[in-house]
Amino acid sequence: GEDVEQSLFLSVREGDSSVINCTYTDSSSTYLYWYKQEPGAGLQLLTYIFSNMDMKQDQRLTVLLNKKDKHLSLRIADTQTGDSAIYFCAESRGSGYSTLTFGKGTMLLVSP
Amino acid sequence: DGGITQSPKYLFRKEGQNVTLSCEQNLNHDAMYWYRQDPGQGLRLIYYSQIVNDFQKGDIAEGYSVSREKKESFPLTVTSAQKNPTAFYLCASSKGGGGGLNYGYTFGSGTRLTVV
Secondary structure, X not given: OOOEEEOOXXXXXXXXXXXXXXXXXXXXXXXXXXXXXXXXXXXXXEEEEEOOOOXXXXXXXXXXXXXXXXXEEEEEOOXXXXXXXXXXXXXXXXXXXXXXXXXXXXXXXXXX | XXXXXXXXXXXXXOOOOOEEEXXXXXXXXXXXXXXXXXXXXXXXXXXXXXXXXXXXXXXXXXXXXXXXXXXXXOOEEEXXXXXXXOEEEEEEEEOOOOOHHHOOOEEXXXXXXXEO
């Protein structure tokens, strides 16, 4: 399989937690990444997780990886209006050099 | 500060013309990439280069060409053969393989190309 799948849209209220989900199909994926894109800008690397980890926490961000189900999630605690953006998950495959494969992105809208 | 610079930010092209998008990085990264972004399509890989004087086609290379004469520079030419060139183009770089932060991409701020 080639695709990285994400839901297209998520809407939350300021102060709530946001959970953005991603599924991937390649069991040889070694690293999985989360990127953020604000309107009209490039992508900014938020965090990444190695495939032998289950969880990684970085301030308000928590990444959960279920390797058995090939499911990745990004939780943003205390979501702020400045978190409104498109979030992409991406995977690198195999142990050697490979390009990243990106999902189509989830648009997060945070309302006051 | 190190970074990756794309220029111009906006570009207008007449049908039948070739245009070249610039991408320069001063991060000393070995690998560089070009992606195309369309609404609802996510990012699609056009070309990538692991080292100077070498590059490979990505998923949608038809109608595009690249060169990698210097480590810092990876220009993309959109030729008249590209049937639907209007899109947002993103350049990225990485240290190379190996995973983790070495493999995470640093992106430029993009060039929006419009065919008029």
